Amino acid sequence: MMKFKIVQMNGYKIKEVDLFLGKLNKWQAGGKSKTIVTKLQRVKFSLTNKKGYDPKEVDDYLDSLLNQKAVKPNTLSNVGIELNYATDQLLTPAPTITSKRLRELSPPLVEEIGYEKAEVDKFLHLIADTLQLFEESTYEEIQKIKADQYDPDSETPKLLSADQIRWVLFTVNDSHGYDILAIDAAVNRLSDALEYHWRKSV
Numbered sequence: 001m002m003k004f005k006i007v008q009m010n011g012y013k014i015k016e017v018d019l020f021l022g023k024l025n026k027w028q029a030g031g032k033s034k035t036i037v038t039k040l041q042r043v044k045f046s047l048t049n050k051k052g053y054d055p056k057e058v059d060d061y062l063d064s065l066l067n068q069k070a071v072k073p074n075t076l077s078n079v080g081i082e083l084n085y086a087t088d089q090l091l092t093p094a095p096t097i098t099s100k101r102l103r104e105l106s107p108p109l110v111e112e113i114g115y116e117k118a119e120v121d122k123f124l125h126l127i128a129d130t131l132q133l134f135e136e137s138t139y140e141e142i143q144k145i146k147a148d149q150y151d152p153d154s155e156t157p158k159l160l161s162a163d164q165i166r167w168v169l170f171t172v173n174d175s176h177g178y179d180i181l182a183i184d185a186a187v188n189r190l191s192d193a194l195e196y197h198w199r200k201s202v
Contacts, residue, residue: 007051007054009048009110011051012047014053102124107178107183108179109179116170119170131197134197162192165190165191
C-alpha cells in the first residue's frame with residue numbers, strides 16, 4: 001500500500017487514508033472504474049493534531065489516480081481531457097478542484113506563526129466564486145464576463161486570474177493562524193485550476 005511522508009501535526013489521519021486506499025484496491029480488483037472516479041472526486045479526510053500523512057502528498061497522489069482513471073487511450077470522450085472548441089487545441093487534464101469541494105475544505109490551523117484566517121477565508125471564497133462562474137457559465141457568457149472585467153460601472157462578477165492567485169500575499173500572525181505551507185501549496189494548485197479554465201475559454 002502507498003505510504004506518504006509523515007508530518008507531526010495538521011496531517012490527514014493515517015487510518016482514514018489507509019482504509020480508503022484499501023477500498024480503492026478492492027474496487028480496482030473488481031473492475032469498478034466508475035466507482036473509483038466518483039469516490040476520488042468526493043473523498044475528504046480528517047486533519048489531526050497528532051502525526052498524520054502529508055496532505056499535499058496524499059492529494060497529489062489521489063489527483064494522479066483520478067486523472068489516470070479518467071483518461072483512456074485514443075479517445076477524447078472522457079472526463080479527463082477536454083477540447084477547446086474555439087482553437088481545436090487539446091487541453092491538459094481537467095482539475096479535480098471544484099468550487100463545491102473548495103467551499104467544503106477546512107484549512108489546517110496552527111498555534112505558532114500562520115496566515116491571518118479572515119484574509120485566507122475571504123480569498124478562498126473569491127476563488128470558489130470564480131471557479132463556480134467557469135463551471136456554470138456557457139462559453140458565450142464567459143466571454144461577456146471577461147469583456148466587462150475592466151468596466152468600473154459594470155455589475156458583472158469579476159474573474160480572478162491564475163497570476164492574481166499565484167502572487168497573493170497574506171498577513172502573518174504570531175499565533176493561531178492557518179498553516180503557511182499548507183496554504184501556499186493550496187494556492188499553487190488553485191492557480192493551476194484557474195489557469196486551466198482561462199485557457200479553456202480563450
